[in-house]
Amino acid sequence: MNQSNNLWGGRFTGKADEKFVEFNRSFGFDFRLFKADIRGCLAHCEGLRRAGVLTAEESDTIQTGLQTVLEKSLENAKFFTDSNAEDVHSFIETRLVEIAGDAGRKLHTGRSRNDQVATALRLWLRDKIDELMISVRNAQKSLIELAEKHSAAVLPGYTHLQRAQPVLFAHWCLAYFEMLNRDAARLFEVRRRVNVLPLGAAALAGTAYPIDRESVARDLGFDSVSENSLDAVSDRDFAVEFASAASLIMMHLSRLAEDIILYATTEFGFFELSDAVATGSSLMPQKKNPDSMELVRGKSGRVFGHLMALLTVLKGLPMAYNKDMQEDKEAIFDTFDTTRDCLMITETVLNNLRVREDITRNAALKGYLNATELADYLSKKNIPFRQAHEIAGKIVLRAIDAQIELNELELSEMQKYSPKIEADIYEALSLRQTLETKNVIGGTAPGQVEKALQKAKSQLAANKFD
Numbered sequence: 001m002n003q004s005n006n007l008w009g010g011r012f013t014g015k016a017d018e019k020f021v022e023f024n025r026s027f028g029f030d031f032r033l034f035k036a037d038i039r040g041c042l043a044h045c046e047g048l049r050r051a052g053v054l055t056a057e058e059s060d061t062i063q064t065g066l067q068t069v070l071e072k073s074l075e076n077a078k079f080f081t082d083s084n085a086e087d088v089h090s091f092i093e094t095r096l097v098e099i100a101g102d103a104g105r106k107l108h109t110g111r112s113r114n115d116q117v118a119t120a121l122r123l124w125l126r127d128k129i130d131e132l133m134i135s136v137r138n139a140q141k142s143l144i145e146l147a148e149k150h151s152a153a154v155l156p157g158y159t160h161l162q163r164a165q166p167v168l169f170a171h172w173c174l175a176y177f178e179m180l181n182r183d184a185a186r187l188f189e190v191r192r193r194v195n196v197l198p199l200g201a202a203a204l205a206g207t208a209y210p211i212d213r214e215s216v217a218r219d220l221g222f223d224s225v226s227e228n229s230l231d232a233v234s235d236r237d238f239a240v241e242f243a244s245a246a247s248l249i250m251m252h253l254s255r256l257a258e259d260i261i262l263y264a265t266t267e268f269g270f271f272e273l274s275d276a277v278a279t280g281s282s283l284m285p286q287k288k289n290p291d292s293m294e295l296v297r298g299k300s301g302r303v304f305g306h307l308m309a310l311l312t313v314l315k316g317l318p319m320a321y322n323k324d325m326q327e328d329k330e331a332i333f334d335t336f337d338t339t340r341d342c343l344m345i346t347e348t349v350l351n352n353l354r355v356r357e358d359i360t361r362n363a364a365l366k367g368y369l370n371a372t373e374l375a376d377y378l379s380k381k382n383i384p385f386r387q388a389h390e391i392a393g394k395i396v397l398r399a400i401d402a403q404i405e406l407n408e409l410e411l412s413e414m415q416k417y418s419p420k421i422e423a424d425i426y427e428a429l430s431l432r433q434t435l436e437t438k439n440v441i442g443g444t445a446p447g448q449v450e451k452a453l454q455k456a457k458s459q460l461a462a463n464k465f466d
Contacts, residue, residue, distance in 0.1 A: 021086075024086065024323075025087070026086070026088075026326050026329065027080075027083065027085045027088060027090075029329055029333060030087055030088045030117075030329050031080045031088050032124065032329075032333055033088050033117070033120040033121065033329075034080070034088055034091075034092070035070070035124075036119075036120040036121075036123035036124040036127070037088055037089060037116070037119075037120040037123075038066055038069065039220065040116060040119045040120050040123060040199060041066055042066055043199070043216050043219040043220045044107065044110075044111055044116075044199060044211075044216065045063055045066070045107055046059065046063075046219060047110075047199075047200075047211040047212060047213075047215065047216040048109060048110060048209070050211075050212055050215060051110075051210045051211045051212065052210075053106075053109055053110065053209050054106060054109075058106060061103040061104075062096070062100055062103050062104060062106070064100070065096045066096060069092060069099065072095070087113070089113050089116055089117065093105075093107065109209065110200075110202065110207040110208065110209035110211055111200075111202055111207065112201075112202045112203035112204075112233070114201070114202070114203050114233040114321040115198045115199050115200065115201040115202055115232060115233055118198040118233055119197065119198055119220075121328070121329065121332070122194050122195070122196070122197075122198070122238065123220065125194050125238065125239070125332065125336075126194050126195055128336045128340075129187050129190060129191045129194065131340065132249075132340055133184060133187050133188070135339075135343035135344060136180050136249065136343060137184065137460060137463070138343070138344075138347050139180055139343050139346050139347045140177050140180045140181070140184075140456070140460060142346075142347045142350035142351050143173045143174070143177045143350060144177065144453065144456055144457055144460070145350075145351070146173055146350050147169070147170035147173035147174060147453060148170070148453065149355075150169045150357060151168075151449075151450075151453075152168075152357075153169035153170070153357040153360055153361070154166050154167070154169065154357075154364045154431065154435070155167065155169050155270060155360035155361075155363060156360075156363050156364050156367065157172075157369075157444075163366075163367040163368075164369065165369050165370075165372060165434070166365075166370075166435060166444075167435075167444040168444050168446065168449050169355060169357075169360065170453060171452075174449065174452050174453065174456060176255075176256050177456050179252040179255075180252060181459070181465045182248075182465070183245065183248055183252060184465045185465040190238065190241045190242050190245050193237070193238050194238045194242070195221075195222050195224075196223065196224050196225065196226055197213065197216065197220060197225045197226065198225075198226045198232035198233060198235070199213070199216055200213040200216065200225065200229075200232075201226060201229035201230075201232035202229065203233065204230055204234075204319075204321060205229055205230075206229040213225045230319055233320050233321045234317065234319055234320040234321055234322075236310065236328050239328050239331075239332050240307070240310050240311060240314070242332065242335065242336075243306050243307040243310050243331065243332065243335050244307055246307075246336070246338075246339040247300075247303050247304050247307045249339055249343070250296075250299065250300035250304070250338070250339060251300060251304075253296050253342050253346050254296060257293035257294070257296040257297040258297060260290065260293050260349065260353070261290045261293050261294065261297070264290055269356060269359045270355065270356055270359055270360045270363070271353055271356070272288075272353075273288070273290050273293070273349065274349070274352030274354070275288075276348065277292035277293075277348055277352060278290055278291065279291045292345050292348075292349055293346075293349060295345070296346060299338050299341075299342055300342075303338055303339060306331040306332070306334060306335045307335075309327070309331050310327075310331050313325070313328065361431075364431060365405070365431060366405065369434070370406055370407070370429045370431075370434050371392055371396050371406065373428055373429055373433070373437065374395060374396075374406060374425070374428070374429060375388045375391075375392040376388075376428075376437070377421075377428045378391055378392065378418060378420065381418075381420040382420075383418070394417055395409070395417050398417075407429040407430070411423060
C-alpha cells in the first residue's frame with residue numbers, strides 16, 4: 001500500500017508491511033456498501049453546498065462524478081475486482097478524483113470514515129431489513145395457503161414429543177405464523193433504531209462545518225440524527241439488534257424444519273417433501289433426504305454465532321471508534337444472506353409440501369389423545385378435577401392392558417371406575433368433539449381456527465402484526 005494513495009498517508013514516511021496491508025484491508029467484503037456509500041456521499045455533498053463549503057459548480061462536478069462512478073460499476077463486471085483499495089470509501093474517492101479532479105478531493109471535508117461507514121452501514125441495513133420483511137411475509141403467506149389447502153386435516157399435537165391432544169393441521173401452521181409475526185414486529189423495531197443518521201459526528205467530536213444535519217437526514221430518508229457524536233461513531237447496537245432479530249427468525253425456522261424433518265420420516269409418515277427440495281443417497285437408492293430443512297436447521301447455528309461474535313467484539317471497546325468494529329460487516333452481511341436464503345427455501349418447501357391427511361388423522365385417533373376429554377367429562381359431572389384425572393388415568397391403563405382405544409371400551413367397563421359415566425361418553429370422546437370443545441380464542445376448534453386464518457390473512461394484506 002502506498003500511503004500517499006490512501007486516505008491517511010500524510011503523517012507516514014515508512015512503507016507498510018505487506019502482510020499488514022492485506023490484514024488491514026476490508027474492501028474484499030465492504031464493497032457491498034458501495035451503493036449505500038455513494039448515496040451517503042451525494043447527501044454529504046449537498047450538505048456541504050448548503051453550508052457554503054462547496055460552490056454550486058463544485059457540488060455539480062462532484063455529484064456528476066459520483067453518478068458516473070455508480071454507472072461504471074453497473075456497466076463493468078470487473079469494476080471491483082481490479083482494485084487494491086483499502087476499503088470501499090477510499091475506492092470511491094479514488095474513482096471520483098479520477099473523474100472530478102480536485103473538486104473530488106473536497107468531498108471528504110467535514111466528515112471522517114468513522115461517521116461515513118456508520119452511515120453507509122445503516123443505509124445498507126435499512127434496505128436489507130425491508131427485503132427481509134418481504135421474505136418473512138412470503139413465508140407466512142405460504143403457511144396460510146398450506147393451512148387453507150388442508151383446512152380439515154387433523155394431526156396429533158405433542159408435548160415432550162409424546163402424543164398429547166389432537167389439533168387441526170391449520171392450527172399447527174398458524175403457530176409458526178405467529179412466531180414469524182413476532183419476527184416481523186422485531187424487524188420493524190430494529191429498523192426504527194437503524195434509521196438514525198450518524199453523519200456529522202465526524203471522527204468523534206462532531207463536524208467543524210455548519211452542515212445542517214437534519215436536512216441531510218431528510219435527504220437520506222432517516223427519521224432523526226444522532227444526539228451524541230461519541231456515541232454515533234461507536235454505536236453498533238443496531239447491528240447486534242439485527243443479528244438478534246435474525247437469530248430468532250432462524251430459531252423459529254429451525255423448529256419448523258425439525259418438525260418437517262420428523263414428520264417426513266417413515267416412522268411418522270405425515271409429510272412428504274417435494275423432489276425439488278430433497279436429495280438422494282449416493283449409496284442407498286431408496287433414500288429421500290430432507291437436506292433443505294436440515295441445512296436450514298444447521299444454518300441457525302451460523303447466525304447465532306454471528307450474534308455472539310458481535311457482542312464479543314463490542315464488549316470491551318473504549319470510547320469511541322476502534323478498528324475492531326471493522327469485524328461487524330462480515331457478520332452482518334452473512335447474517336442477512338443466511339436468514340434471507342433460509343426464509344426463501346422454507347417458503348419453497350411449504351409451497352410443495354405433501355400432507356398425508358389419512359395418516360395424520362389416523363395418528364390423531366390412536367394413543368389415548370382423548371384422555372383429557374374423559375377427565376373433563378367427569379369434571380363436568382361435578383367430580384373434582386384431580387379426582388377425575390385419577391379416574392381417567394385408571395381407565396386409560398385398563399384400555400392399554402386391553403390394547404384398545406378409550407372409545408372402544410364397553411360402557412359397563414368404564415362405569416366400574418365411575419357410575420357417573422353414561423352413554424354420552426362416546427360423543428365426548430369423539431375426535432370431532434375433542435376439537436370442538438377447544439372453542440376459545442387461540443384454541444384448535446374449527447371455528448376458532450377459521451377466525452384465526454382470516455385474521456392472519458387480513459394482517460398480511462394490511463402488512464400489520466399484532
